[in-house]
Amino acid sequence: xTSAERARAVALIESFLGSFYVTVTRGLYVPMLAxxxxxxxxxxxxxxxxxxxxxxxxxxxxxxxxxxxxxxEAALPIVHGLERLLWLCLPLAARDAFLLSLxxxxxxxxxxxxxxxxxxxxxxxLGPEAFxxxxxxxxxxxxxxxxxxxxxxxxxxxxxxRGQTFFDLYLSSCLVGxxxxxxxxxxPLGALPEGSPVPSRLARGEAEEARVNVFVMLxxxxxxxxxxxxxxxxxxxxxxxPLYGAAALSLFGSLGGVVGSLALRGSRSYLLGxxxxxxxxxxxxxxxxxxxxxxxxxxxxxxxxxxxxxxxSVYSRYVHAIGVGRASVLLSAAxxxxxxxxxxxxxxxxxxxxxxxALSASLKALAALVASLGIPGASLVEPETAxxxxxxxxxxxxxxxxxxxxxxxxVARLLVESLALAALVALVLLIYEVASILAG
Amino acid sequence: xxxxxxxxxxALADLAAALPHIVLAALVLLLSIxxxxxxxxxxxxxxxxxxxEEHLSxxxxxxxxxxxxxxxxxxxxxxxxxxxxxxxxxxxxxAEAAEAASSFVLRIASVxxxxxxxMVGFSLLTRLLRPGGRIEAMLILTTFFIVFAxxxxxxxxxxxxxxxxxxxxxxxxxxxxxxxxxxxxxxxYIEAKLSERERS
Numbered sequence: 259x260t261s262a263e264r265a266r267a268v269a270l271i272e273s274f275l276g277s278f279y280v281t282v283t284r285g286l287y288v289p290m291l292a293x294x295x296x297x298x299x300x301x302x303x304x305x306x307x308x309x310x311x312x313x314x315x316x317x318x319x320x321x322x323x324x325x326x327x328x329x330x331e332a333a334l335p336i337v338h339g340l341e342r343l344l345w346l347c348l349p350l351a352a353r354d355a356f357l358l359s360l361x362x363x364x365x366x367x368x369x370x371x372x373x374x375x376x377x378x379x380x381x382x383x384l385g386p387e388a389f390x391x392x393x394x395x396x397x398x399x400x401x402x403x404x405x406x407x408x409x410x411x412x413x414x415x416x417x418x419x420r421g422q423t424f425f426d427l428y429l430s431s432c433l434v435g436x437x438x439x440x441x442x443x444x445x446p447l448g449a450l451p452e453g454s455p456v457p458s459r460l461a462r463g464e465a466e467e468a469r470v471n472v473f474v475m476l477x478x479x480x481x482x483x484x485x486x487x488x489x490x491x492x493x494x495x496x497x498x499x500p501l502y503g504a505a506a507l508s509l510f511g512s513l514g515g516v517v518g519s520l521a522l523r524g525s526r527s528y529l530l531g532x533x534x535x536x537x538x539x540x541x542x543x544x545x546x547x548x549x550x551x552x553x554x555x556x557x558x559x560x561x562x563x564x565x566x567x568x569x570x571s572v573y574s575r576y577v578h579a580i581g582v583g584r585a586s587v588l589l590s591a592a593x594x595x596x597x598x599x600x601x602x603x604x605x606x607x608x609x610x611x612x613x614x615x616a617l618s619a620s621l622k623a624l625a626a627l628v629a630s631l632g633i634p635g636a637s638l639v640e641p642e643t644a645x646x647x648x649x650x651x652x653x654x655x656x657x658x659x660x661x662x663x664x665x666x667x668x669v670a671r672l673l674v675e676s677l678a679l680a681a682l683v684a685l686v687l688l689i690y691e692v693a694s695i696l697a698g
Numbered sequence: 699x700x701x702x703x704x705x706x707x708x709a710l711a712d713l714a715a716a717l718p719h720i721v722l723a724a725l726v727l728l729l730s731i732x733x734x735x736x737x738x739x740x741x742x743x744x745x746x747x748x749x750x751e752e753h754l755s756x757x758x759x760x761x762x763x764x765x766x767x768x769x770x771x772x773x774x775x776x777x778x779x780x781x782x783x784x785x786x787x788x789x790x791x792x793a794e795a796a797e798a799a800s801s802f803v804l805r806i807a808s809v810x811x812x813x814x815x816x817m818v819g820f821s822l823l824t825r826l827l828r829p830g831g832r833i834e835a836m837l838i839l840t841t842f843f844i845v846f847a848x849x850x851x852x853x854x855x856x857x858x859x860x861x862x863x864x865x866x867x868x869x870x871x872x873x874x875x876x877x878x879x880x881x882x883x884x885x886x887y888i889e890a891k892l893s894e895r896e897r898s
Contacts, residue, residue, distance in 0.1 A: 344788050673751050674746045675753075677748075679744070679748040685737065686772055689773055689777055692780050693780035693783065696784050697779075697801075698800075
């Protein structure tokens with residue numbers, strides 16, 4: 259077995275075991291909270307806190323991407339295993355809301371470095387060319403494993419209260435996940451593709467635009483996808499779908515993931531996937547028959563893979579200019595940002611699913627616009643025009659980013675200053691309080 | 699000889715009995731001074747972090763404002779007063795004497811506070827109004843009177859003398875403020891009238 263074959267085998271095994279564990283732990287999370295007596299607002303608040311921490315973790319990883327990608331041999335298995343152990347803590351922490359939000363935030367935040375490190379390791383052992391292909395295969399294998407995971411979670415949760423606890427289910431899936439960690443030890447790590455010595459200015463500019471636009475596209479798609487996930491259950495309930503409708507939806511979604519990962523080949527088809535996904539999202543609100551919703555779920559999952567693969571392919575093409583650590587963190591960070599946006603929107607709109615669906619479709623339409631105009635190699639317009647659009651889009655996004663960072667910094671500084679002033683006043687008051695108590 | 703040494707021996711014996719208390723009280727005072735030192739450092743740090751001086755300077759358009767000396771003075775007074783009261787409670791005094799002593803310490807602290815706030819008010823007024831020589835002198839005089847009235851409260855003068863002094867001070871204060879405002883508001887008018895009369 260050559261080292262490339264071994265790397266491919268390890269990547270696929272890890273994806274299979276990891277997806278099983280992810281499907282069970284994430285899928286059981288909300289039912290477990292509902293079972294423990296949390297209501298929707300509390301679940302949303304915990305999710306917002308966790309997603310916020312995830313975004314902060316992404317930012318920290320992005321700033322230090324070179325540092326942690328240099329110590330990958332030790333860091334990957336440790337962080338990978340730690341993630342599984344943290345998720346195992348959730349059923350134990352579910353009794354206390356504060357403890358739970360702490361655990362959940364930590365468990366969610368650690369998925370960022372895990373995803374990034376995994377991507378770095380795969381980049382380095384597979385090489386940029388094979389990376390996109392194996393990513394598609396990993397997505398297919400992962401979707402297949404998530405069908406099994408989903409079945410396991412449904413079967414297991416039926417036995418809850420009859421001698422079975424959520425902890426048992428989490429423990430078993432955690433052990434499966436840890437087997438995946440074990441498999442990573444056999445991953446042959448190659449030399450990291452460093453930034454090429456002197457990238458030409460043109461290449462660097464193009465890479466910069468690709469980096470920003472792909473990130474924006476992926477974040478928008480993730481936010482839209484998460485919002486759709488929030489809106490779909492109440493919609494199904496309203497049109498009178500049977501109880502097994504939701505299960506069928508998720509099953510067909512996983513099947514769609516398998517088919518999509520195998521069917522989509524090449525940048526153009528990825529782009530087609532993003533556009534089709536947007537269209538299907540727009541259709542969801544109009545359909546009243548739940549059987550068609552199941553079909554839609556299949557199509558949506560199959561096409562959503564396009565966004566992930568588009569991002570993976572563009573990043574692997576520009577990995578020399580962007581840097582492998584940064585590219586990997588960006589791929590993982592888009593999910594955190596999408597999740598935060600969806601959680602905030604869910605908190606603001608509640609279960610008003612028409613609004614959630616409209617928002618989801620608009621976000622995806624924006625993503626499709628960015629993808630079809632501003633991503634080099636995939637866009638629908640002439641390469642020259644695409645470059646212009648790409649530059650325009652990336653500078654607009656960077657402007658927005660800088661503005662947001664500036665505002666955030668100002669708010670943070672104001673907060674620190676107010677806290678210091680409050681501490682000053684409290685200190686003086688405390689001194690006089692002590693004096694008055696001593697004086698009787 | 700024995701008789702004349704008696705009171706001295708008793709006093710020495712009393713002192714010896716009280717010595718541990720005195721040492722402990724001194725320690726408490728020392729401790730309060732050390733605490734004050736660290737609190738001052740903390741206040742300096744908090745003032746720098748909160749940038750309250752910069753914000754106040756922007757607000758009052760004056761870059762020479764200092765908040766930390768005022769905050770430190772107020773905090774130190776509090777700490778020393780607390781230390782003083784704690785030290786007094788350690789000393790083997792009779793209940794009444796201890797109460798009188800601690801109320802005296804607290805009164806010193808409160809006069810100190812009045813002093814600090816009077817100074818702050820005075821300096822703020824002079825910064826904001828930027829009055830010329832005579833009005834500034836008048837402000838200093840007024841501040842001095844107010845502080846003097848507060849100090850009067852600490853003295854162990856007989857109540858009659860104290861109230862006489864206080865009423866004299868407040869009368870003088872009121873009069874001087876009245877004359878100052880008369881001059882401030884009607885000074886030009888009076889001057890014009892006078893020069894008119896001289897000319898005619």
